[in-house]
Amino acid sequence: MSMAGHSPQPLSIDVPLCLYVDLDRFAGLPSEQVLSDEERERAESFRSPVDRQRYVASHLALRQALSEYTGLQHAELHLSKGSFGKPSLTGHARTQFSLSHSQGLALIAIGGRGPLGADIELLRPVPDAAVLAAEHFTRREQEALAALPAQERDRAFLTCWTRKEACLKAIGVGLLVSSQSFEVGLEPDCRSVELAVAGRILWLLLGPAPERMDCVGSIAEWRQTEARAGNASHSGRLLEAHA
Template sequence: MTTVQLPASTHCCRLWQVDLDATPAPQAVACLSEAEWERARRFVFKRDRNRFIAAHAALRETLSTQCGIPASMLEFALGPFGKPRLVEHDGLHFNLSHSQSLALIAVCDDGEVGADVELLRPMPDAEALAETYFTPAERRALAALAPEARDRAFLCCWTRKEACLKATGIGLSVDTRGFEVGVSPDAREVAIDTADGRARLALSSFHDVQGALCAVARVLAREPAAAACRPLAPQEICA
């Protein structure tokens, strides 16, 4: 297992990339919980099982260095939609994403965080997926690109959607066509309306990490439904 901290992490987040095909140290593997071993045993193929083990061993090692708790002593609890959090250190937020042999770990002290990584690859079903998951503006922007640029732009948008959903912890309970992230890697704020109110997030993308596209989102604020739906004051209305 090879873990490398990425430089110049954005939005108060710290990022690490992990080579999941490198063999983890025995002491790192020994820190996994019985629940993690049970999940690992469910994989049919050995390669997938080994990558799962490497990813979660790396996550435990990384979180241990960030919070000072031994890796074997870390305990996780799941949110309503399955997002894990640390039981012992609720103020340290993290997220794990992986694509084939590459994993991305994001850690943040300043708010809930979501990360997503996808290896660049041909996407023959991009148009159909975009129709299902992207906004009309995102679909138009994708269609306007040269064909050779569309796979990268599609995966850029896809990772940005995923990072936002993972940061909020609501998963696919929200229609991804209901919020705009764009098909280019610009940094922006994103607003997502949910049944409980509105979440505002800071979103960034970066490319070319071992041929992958990555996105990181951090929750800036959560507004209850009443606040999200309040009438705008005159000074807030743009001409």
């Protein structure tokens, strides 16, 4: 069969709902009617009133978005956390979501396929970018960053940073995976990413959040898990990460 005239289908992340929220202007339901005891205790732990307000606003916005996506009332939304702190919606395993915020701006992603990770950073100067890159980026990513004109490095660094964070949030295994063990690049493109975790290969789709001039955002979706060769119990099987 000739493939002339056909091009590969672009990678697509299943995120039906993806939105930015201005936390300093967000007005939702009173927090005592919506947030859990744990969330209220966490809010009270912030010394800064601004940080406390932004934390509350981000979690109210998340619950409002989940309510709109699922059709559930706020009182029916019960969030729980995995062993490494990744939140999930109790009783609704097919509803995947991720929340990130940078100062007064939040990014919320909700979908119905694989586990999601979202990360956002406000665009700003990063004077220690080279030091941070040496600690968290692959050698090729470090070299690519150093080769850029100075005026392009801040956005490129933050793009790579949010892409790493989005992948790690999607798989939800905390510090078990080093950010230097996988490559995401400095460009806000769509690509597949391979991570090795505890004898398994995890496949993710990675792409940019909707473009804004004041920030960079990234979203990752964990699609599949494959056992490494030599794992007798799972060798050769391809498993859906969210089955």
